[in-house]
Amino acid sequence: MGRQPCCDKLGVKKGPWTGEEDKKLINFILTNGQCCWRAVPKLAGLLRCGKSCRLRWTNYLRPDLKRGLLTEDEEQLVIDLHSRLGNRWSKIAARLPGRTDNEIKNHWNTHIKKKLTKMGIDPVTHEPLHKQVSQDSSSTVTVLPESDQLGYQSVETDRQLTSEENSSPPENSSSDELRVQGVYSDEDPLMSSLWSDEIPLLDASWKFPSAENDYSNVGVTTWEGNCEWLLDYQALGIEELVFGSVNIAESSDKL
DNA sequence: AAACATTGCAACCGCTCTAAT
DNA sequence: CATTAGAGCGGTTGCAATGTT
Numbered sequence: 600m601g602r603q604p605c606c607d608k609l610g611v612k613k614g615p616w617t618g619e620e621d622k623k624l625i626n627f628i629l630t631n632g633q634c635c636w637r638a639v640p641k642l643a644g645l646l647r648c649g650k651s652c653r654l655r656w657t658n659y660l661r662p663d664l665k666r667g668l669l670t671e672d673e674e675q676l677v678i679d680l681h682s683r684l685g686n687r688w689s690k691i692a693a694r695l696p697g698r699t700d701n702e703i704k705n706h707w708n709t710h711i712k713k714k715l716t717k718m719g720i721d722p723v724t725h726e727p728l729h730k731q732v733s734q735d736s737s738s739t740v741t742v743l744p745e746s747d748q749l750g751y752q753s754v755e756t757d758r759q760l761t762s763e764e765n766s767s768p769p770e771n772s773s774s775d776e777l778r779v780q781g782v783y784s785d786e787d788p789l790m791s792s793l794w795s796d797e798i799p800l801l802d803a804s805w806k807f808p809s810a811e812n813d814y815s816n817v818g819v820t821t822w823e824g825n826c827e828w829l830l831d832y833q834a835l836g837i838e839e840l841v842f843g844s845v846n847i848a849e850s851s852d853k854l
Numbered sequence: 855a856a857a858c859a860t861t862g863c864a865a866c867c868g869c870t871c872t873a874a875t
Numbered sequence: 876c877a878t879t880a881g882a883g884c885g886g887t888t889g890c891a892a893t894g895t896t
Contacts, residue, residue: 615864615890637881653882654865689884701864704885709862 612646616655620645624652625660658701665697669706677703678711682725 612620627643633656634642636649645652669677673695680691688700688707695703707722715722 613866635881686885700884705863
C-alpha cells in the first residue's frame with residue numbers, strides 16, 4: 600500500500616512564488632499562527648502544497664531570517680560544524696541564528712567547497728588533499744593550507760580517522776556509530792548539546808558577531824505555541840514592514 | 855553586441871523520522 | 876506492535892543572473 604501524496608498533485612502550483620502568494624502566506628501565518636502545514640494552503644487560499652508553503656516560510660519569509668552572504672565567522676563556524684557533523688545541514692543551521700539549512704547547504708556547495716579545495720582540503724573528509732594525491736608519485740604535492748590564515752583547524756585533532764573512515768565521509772556513518780567509535784566525544788560541549796537535542800544556543804566560545812543579539816527565542820525551528828511575537832508584530836504594525844519586503848519581491852518578479 | 859559558459863540560489867523530490875492511533 | 880500521516884531533512888534540479896569569449 601503506497602503512501603498518500605502530501606498533497607493533491609492536481610491543481611497544485613509549482614515554481615517560483617509570486618508576491619501575491621507570499622503575501623497570502625505571511626498574512627495567514629501572522630493571523631492564525633502555524634497550524635498543520637497540510638491545512639495551510641487551503642486555509643490561506645493558496646494553490647500550493649503544504650510542504651511548499653513550509654519551505655517558503657522557513658527558507659524565505661520568516662521575519663527573523665538574515666539575508667545576504669554568510670560572514671567570515673559564520674563560514675568558519677559552518678566549516679567547523681561540518682567537520683564534526685557532516686552534511687547535517689539542519690543541525691548546522693540550528694547553530695547559526697537567522698540562517699536556514701537550505702541557505703547553508705547552498706553556500707557550502709557553491710562557495711566553501713571550492714574554497715577548501717583551493718586550500719588543499721578535501722571538503723568531504725576535511726583531510727588534506729595531498730595525502731591522497733601524494734600516493735600518485737607523478738603529481739606534485741600540494742602545499743598545505745593557508746588554512747591557518749583563515750583559522751581553519753584540521754579535524755585530525757578531533758577525529759582519529761582510520762583509513763576506512765577516511766574513505767567514507769562522516770555522513771555515511773550513523774551518529775551513534777561515530778559516538779561509539781569515539782569520533783565524537785560526549786565531553787565536547789557542542790556534540791553533547793547536539794546529542795541532548797537542546798534548543799541550540801550559541802556558545803560564547805564561538806565568538807559569533809551577532810551573538811550580542813538576543814536570538815534565544817528565535818532558534819526554535821517551529822514556533823507552534825510560541826507565536827506571541829506574531830501578535831506583537833501585528834500590534835506594532837510590523838506587518839507593514841514585512842509586506843514592504845514583499846513589495847520588493849513583487850517588483851523583482853516584474854523584472 | 856551576441857553567443858556561450860558558469861555560477862548561485864530558490865524550489866522540488868523522495869526518503870526517513872516521529873507521533874498518534 | 877503495526878500502521879498511518881505529517882513534518883523534516885538532504886540531495887538534486889531548473890533557471891535567472893553574471894561573466895567570458
